[in-house]
Amino acid sequence: MNILDEQLLKNKKHLHFVGIGGSGMFPIVQILHAAGYTITGSDVLPGDIINYERAMGIDVKIPHAAENVDGADLLVYTAAILPGNPEIARAQELGIPAVERSVMLGYVQRLYAHSICIAGTHGKTTTTGMTTQILEMAGKDPAAVIGGKLPLIKGYGKSGKGENIVVESCEFANTFLHLTPYTSVILNIDDDHLEFFGSMENLKASFRKFADLTEHRIIANGDDANTMEALAGIHCEVVTFGFGEGCDYVAKNVHMARPAFYAFEVWHKDAKLGEVELSVPGKHNVYNALAAFVASTLAGATPEEAAAGLKAFKGTGRRFEVLGYTAAGATVADDYAHHPTELQATLSAAKQMGFQRVFAVFQPFTYSRTKMLLNDFAKVLPIADQVVMTEILGSRETNDKYNIYTADLAAQIPGSVWYPGFDGVVGYINEHAGPHDLVITLGCGDIYKAAKMMIVK
CATH class of the missing domain: 3.90.190.20 (Mur ligase, C-terminal domain)
Incomplete structure (x- = not known):
């Protein structure tokens, strides 16, 4: 069940971000600033992101200090903020509500009619970047929240005037359960973060809860046994992708176009939709690209636009x-x-x-x-x-x-x-x-x- 408090942003106009210079905060700030909220923030050190935010007209203070909070209606903080932070203490003193970043991300996602929330143990950032690249090049003007810097948009995300938002959706500490996806994408489920989840069964159960929050359609890796087990009997439509012939969208004729860089055909049932050549290395990226192809074409891009976007995609920051x-x-x-x-x-x-x-x-x-x-x-x-x-x-x-x-x-x-x-x-x-x-x-x-x-x- 979704854990969103529907009343949290009611009558809120001034939002203060503690840790506003973080890459995960910046896309949220961009989107809410474009939506008309008054944004202020603070951080411990200057940096490029803070420079961008100040250029947007946002008042950013360095370092954290109790008085920075005065006048705010709501405080948003990153998970990295340590206990005893003076701004959080001041918010408590003044009765100003405070929420962690992932909670606010749930609200941001709901500002757009069609959210594409991309989850999975591996490949989230790359697939989110690929999907954003396709929709942006196709003229769809999506919003985006990405875990790595995408050169095309010169950042970790953007506000958009289109109906789509593409959101990297992380399972750690169940943060993706703050989202209510219109479309969800599940790339794979592997044995990571078990210090939090305790077991693979608990991890799969968490992904099942994420899938249950999906309003319209789930796009899932049909070759991944853990993913398909987690989705058994799910309430909404499931569209599968993979190499296996039983998948709805299949990558065929997968081959190296040049050393380490792959090309493949995309087939849907008995129809060939297009040919894709990748500009990021590794066979694992065929899965990521196929997921992005399906997600973007179902969101309105043509197969030709999807292929062009994938060829132009050369990676996000810290991904090869x-x-x-x-x-x-x-x-x-x-x-x-x-x-x-x-x-x-x-x-x-x-x-x-x-x-x-x-x-x-x-x-x-x-x-x-x-x-x-x-x-x-x-x-x-x-x-x-x-x-x-x-x-x-x-x-x-x-x-x-x-x-x-x-x-x-x-x-x-x-x-x-x-x-x-x-x-x-x-x-x-x-x-x-x-x-x-x-x-x-x-x-x-x-x-x-x-x-x-x-x-x-």
Whole structure:
């Protein structure tokens, strides 16, 4: 059941955002600003997003301070805001209601007649970016909320005057249950965030709740057993996509058009709808592109527009993003992959690209995930020719109950090396990677900083 409070925005005009400089906040700010709300905000450090917001006429204060809240009707804060924040304390003192970002996202989504909410353990950001690219190039002027920066719109999302909004919908902590999709897309369900969900059955149950919130149509990966189990007996129409002949939309004649970059035909029942050539590497992106093709054409784009948008799509930030070159001439790329399934897909694509060697620079993220999936990480990382790792980034966790270290993973990967910080990683790469090699940093933490340290200015 949807957990939206229908009265939360009633008679609210002035919205204050705590953590307004975050990439997840910016699209929400853009949309609500365009809708006529008075927006103010605060953050701890300046940055490009804050510069954009100030250029829009939004008053952004640095740093957080209690008086920044005065006059606001509603406070919106990011999940990263720590307990005891002076602005949240001030809001409580003044009786100003406060909600977390994902709650507000539910309201933003409902401002548009047709929402396309894209969920799944893997591929959300890429598929959301692809779908947005298609609809934008097709002249549909969609709104969008994306987990990565899409070059076409020069940001993480946008307000739009069309009827569609494309929303990346994250399952962690059940945040996607604040949404009421018109159309939902489920790409896959894999064993991630189990430190929160506890079991695969609980994870599938959460995706089922998300699907139950869908008003019109579910677009689902018909090849993914977990997804189809979660949707068994669902109340609304389910349209499937995949490689299997039993799917409603099928990718046929899948082949490499050039090393690591795939092309395929899209078929619906007995009709060929079009041919797609991708500009992002890896066979896994055929699934993402097929999902985006289906979602965008059912939202009004033509098959030709969908194919054109997909060919023009060259990725979002931190998704196999080529950043530059080392002093020795090695190509440096960065990718958000942090789960074994994602690492396998990314490294397999990297190995097909014709480089002499692939160096995987991996930052494990959270102790719970590292311990739970240790053997799986040890199986997929050696797809690379050389594995270089940092110590685990604990994020919201402490290591007291897990007692797991990168050394435990390195012990299972012959020839791998690890360092406690980025300086050691960068030194190793500078010493060993040459002009015909690819160095790819991997992880959802701050490993991208190491990639930028390697690049010659």
